[in-house]
Amino acid sequence: MIYLSYYDLALTSILLLLTGILSIMMRLGAEKNLAVASFRMITQLLILGLILKTVFSYVNIYIFMAMITVMIISAGIEINSRQTFKFRGMLTFYISTSTMGSTALILTFFTLFYVIGKKPWYTPQYAIPLAGMMLGNTMNGISIGMDRLSHSIVTQKNKIETRLMLGHTPEEAIKEIKRESIKSGMIPIINSMSVAGLVTLPGMMTGQILAGSPPVEAVKYQILIMILIASCSSFGTMISVHLSSKNFFDSRERLRLERLK
Amino acid sequence: MLKLEDLNSEFMKFGAVNMEIKKGSIVGILGESGLGKSVLLKTIADLIPHTGKVFLGDEEQNSIKASEWRKKVSLLPANFIFWENTTKDHFRDINEDLFIKLGLDPEYILDKKTEDLSSGEKQRIGLIKVISNNPKVLLLDEPCANLDNKNKERVEKLILEYASKQKAIVIWVGHDDEQLKRICDMLIISKKNRFRKVSL
Numbered sequence: 001m002i003y004l005s006y007y008d009l010a011l012t013s014i015l016l017l018l019t020g021i022l023s024i025m026m027r028l029g030a031e032k033n034l035a036v037a038s039f040r041m042i043t044q045l046l047i048l049g050l051i052l053k054t055v056f057s058y059v060n061i062y063i064f065m066a067m068i069t070v071m072i073i074s075a076g077i078e079i080n081s082r083q084t085f086k087f088r089g090m091l092t093f094y095i096s097t098s099t100m101g102s103t104a105l106i107l108t109f110f111t112l113f114y115v116i117g118k119k120p121w122y123t124p125q126y127a128i129p130l131a132g133m134m135l136g137n138t139m140n141g142i143s144i145g146m147d148r149l150s151h152s153i154v155t156q157k158n159k160i161e162t163r164l165m166l167g168h169t170p171e172e173a174i175k176e177i178k179r180e181s182i183k184s185g186m187i188p189i190i191n192s193m194s195v196a197g198l199v200t201l202p203g204m205m206t207g208q209i210l211a212g213s214p215p216v217e218a219v220k221y222q223i224l225i226m227i228l229i230a231s232c233s234s235f236g237t238m239i240s241v242h243l244s245s246k247n248f249f250d251s252r253e254r255l256r257l258e259r260l261k
Numbered sequence: 262m263l264k265l266e267d268l269n270s271e272f273m274k275f276g277a278v279n280m281e282i283k284k285g286s287i288v289g290i291l292g293e294s295g296l297g298k299s300v301l302l303k304t305i306a307d308l309i310p311h312t313g314k315v316f317l318g319d320e321e322q323n324s325i326k327a328s329e330w331r332k333k334v335s336l337l338p339a340n341f342i343f344w345e346n347t348t349k350d351h352f353r354d355i356n357e358d359l360f361i362k363l364g365l366d367p368e369y370i371l372d373k374k375t376e377d378l379s380s381g382e383k384q385r386i387g388l389i390k391v392i393s394n395n396p397k398v399l400l401l402d403e404p405c406a407n408l409d410n411k412n413k414e415r416v417e418k419l420i421l422e423y424a425s426k427q428k429a430i431v432i433w434v435g436h437d438d439e440q441l442k443r444i445c446d447m448l449i450i451s452k453k454n455r456f457r458k459v460s461l
Contacts, residue, residue, distance in 0.1 A: 159342040162387075165306060166394060167332035176344070252307055253327035 002210075013038075055124045064122040068131055072101040075139040082143045085150040085260045087247060095247075096142050099240040104134040107232045115224065133204065133225055134232040137189055141233035142240045145185025149241050150260065152177040153248055160255055170249040178245055185237035189230045196226060263305075263334075263398055263430050267313035270304050273297035275456040277313060282447070287424050287431040289441030292451030298434045299339065302400040305432070306336040317397060335396035339403045341387030343375035348386055351375075352393065359389045363415050380407040388416065392423060398430045399423065405435065417444050 016038050023031040055063055076097030086092040108131040112121040121127065153160065153174060163173040196202050197219075201209075205222035209215055250256050262283055269277040274296045282288055290298050304311040307327050315322040315334075322330055345351050349371040357367040363385040370382065378386065384407050391399065401420070405413045421444055424431050435441055441448055448459045 158338075158340060159344050161308065162338055162342045163344060164308060164328070165331060165336040165338060166391065167328050167335065169328045250310075252310075252323070254308055254310065 052124070052128065055128065059120060059123055061120070061122050064124055064127055067124070067128060068105065071132060071135055072097060072104070075100055075135050079139055079143040079146070083147050083150065085147075085154055087259055088261050091247060092146070092244070095240055095243045096146060099236050099243065100135060100138050100142055103232050103236040103239065104131055104138055107134060107228055107235075111224070111228055129204075130225070130228075134229055137229040137233045138236040140188055141185040141237040143185075144188070145181045145237040145241045146244050148184045149177065149181035149244055150248075152181065153245075153255075154257060154260070157255065157257060164253065164255065170245075170253050170255075174245060174248075178241055181241045182238050185241065186234050189233045193226055193230055196222070202226065262316075262318060264316040265305070265313070266316070268301070268304055268311060268315060269313050270297070270300055270309060270311040272300040272309075273304070274453050275451045276454050278456055282430050282432070284428040284430060285424055286446045287420065287433060287444055288447045288449065289445035290432065290434045290449045290451060291436070291438055291441060296451050296453065298451055299402050302336055302402055302432065302434060305398070306331055306334050306400055308336070332394055333396055334398040334400065335391045335394050336400040337387055337391045337402060337404055339406060341383055341390075343378075343383070343386075346374060347371070348373055348375060348378070351386075351390055354393070356389075356393065359392065359419070362419050363389065364412055381409070381412060384408060385412065385416070388419070392419075395427065396429065397427075398432070401431065401433045401435075403435055404433070405437070405440065413440065420444065 016034070020031045020034050023029070023034060051067075055067060076093050079096040079100070080086065080093045083092055108127060109121060111130060112118055112123075112127055116126060118126050156177065160173045160177075164170070192200070192202070202222050202225075204225055205218045208218035208221065247259065248255060248257070262281060264282075265278050265280045267277045267279060275292070278301060280288075290301070292298055300309065303309045305315055307315070307322050307330055317330075317333060343351060349355070355367070355371065360367040360370060365382065365385060370378075370386070373382075375383075384404065388401075388404055399420070404420075405416055408416065417440065420431055420433070423429055433441060433445065438448075450457050450459055
């Protein structure tokens with residue numbers, strides 16, 4: 001494997017700098033977000049690298065669970081911050097975090113225990129990257145699905161209320177909105193699967209090939225990962241949209257938009 | 262009989278409402294905009310939180326599922342919003358007679374896209390949709406707001422016929438006092454802190 005120096009990374013960072021300059025010149029207003037996101041990405045990954053170096057040397061379920069908990073909570077905070085409309089209090093955070101955490105953990109356990117068969121199943125070298133990939137993609141699906149749901153319910157308030165007035169149940173009144181929200185949350189992963197190998201070489205596979213693994217073995221892992229990510233992201237989006245939709249209505253089947261902030 | 266017992270909500274500026282309405286009666290409610298007349302209709306349909314009680318016969322509002330209540334006590338909003346692509350898609354069983362009575366040509370209107378309907382057509386189709394449920398209580402929020410005189414008459418005739426044939430209760434919120442005096446059995450004038458019956 002060819003090792004990268006910090007100088008190599010600094011060299012490629014010039015490209016990001018150029019993008020920022022272009023954003024300023026074109027008055028896109030994206031330079032601040034770009035700078036913050038770049039800084040976060042570099043800092044977070046460097047810290048992760050240092051942490052993983054230590055974590056990988058201890059095969060301990062408590063360390064694994066602590067690491068996963070931090071990852072799940074961080075993803076939950078990220079989903080929360082991406083919502084245009086949030087429920088008052090912490091409900092949006094609870095729904096997204098619990099759904100994402102449970103689906104990702106169940107599927108990670110299933111894969112490590114039954115498919116890969118690594119013993120112990122929480123061996124961090126396998127468990128953490130696997131859980132991380134599932135969490136990242138599920139986070140996107142849930143974030144898009146929940147945002148679409150709340151945005152559509154707010155903008156289509158009169159339509160929903162008209163249906164309630166005619167005796168439709170909340171489930172009937174928002175069934176199309178729920179369907180569209182779930183579909184929109186699943187689109188990124190469906191798109192990734194459709195072009196995998198044709199347009200894009202997925203990140204994990206590329207990493208394995210660059211690290212010297214035989215391409216066929218790297219492809220097998222990538223197929224496994226894609227299937228898991230698609231399932232996890234889809235389950236997570238379906239469950240979170242469903243749970244979230246229940247909270248827009250009270251026990252008397254009334255639309256309660258004042259619960260949002 | 263529809264019975265309202267201390268029915269109140271924070272947006273009803275005329276205060277709590279106590280009222281009994283017999284089967285087959287049409288009650289008109291007049292009053293300035295913003296007093297909460299539409300809110301009153303929504304509380305009767307159980308669409309917004311409120312205090313007090315509503316009875317339909319022996320049945321209390323909270324004793325059955327809200328969606329079941331709203332099939333019996335249906336509200337036609339001032340701004341009826343369609344959710345399907347064409348008029349036809351909104352009906353399971355189409356009663357063409359109702360369309361004809363309201364001056365709508367079923368052959369033309371049923372296949373028309375709802376986004377292409379005029380405001381008057383929307384209002385009349387909304388009324389047909391609500392009546393198709395055969396509600397025991399019909400709550401009408403300015404049902405003639407976008408209609409010309411000819412169509413106003415058609416709506417009045419249909420409502421009178423529905424109330425008398427089905428023994429249904431109708432509560433009609435409007436601004437045209439001549440119209441309400443013409444068709445209602447009881448008229449209510451709402452003012453700030455006052456909800457007063459007027460003898461006709």
